[in-house]
Amino acid sequence: MTCSRRNFLKTSGVLATGGLLAAGASDSRAARLAEDFAVGDFAGRYASLFGDQAVSESELIQLILPEIAEDGAVVPVTISSELDGIERLYLLADKNPTPLIAEFELTPLLALHLTARIKLAESSRVTLVARREGQLLRCSRWVKVMRGGCGSG
Secondary structure, eight states: OHHHHHHHHHHHHHHHHHHHHHHHHHHHHHHHHHHHTSSOOHHHHHHHHHTTOOEEEOSSEEEEOOSEESOTTSEEEEEEEOOSOEEEEEEEETTSSSOEEEEEEOOTTSOEEEEEEEOOSSSEEEEEEEEETTEEEEEEEEEEESSOSSSOO
């Protein structure tokens, strides 16, 4: 009985230590996400995400948005591509108080086709940046918002 209790305590200690290490990792990730999704200006957020990396305009990723959104609180968006190896997507709006709308981490096992609803504070350019094999690909669309969705009237 003592032997199994001793093994239980050893195993519990290892699991607890692993849990604490994982919690520390998630705390640093949570801090990074809080910074990325903080209120700020578009140019500053864009620079913090991509720095001086080259970003190429691409028609190989599709960003489908309505030209006119009746309500900025519920703007439908569809993102799709036939490209393989897209690792991460960043969706930004240049006039939102929080420019980074969404960030998606993808697995190469799935075809890229996402649909969602986003909030836009006012009429603005919505930009999609895809990270693929060390490259950054970008496309953007202008959306005219009839009624704002981020706390405006």
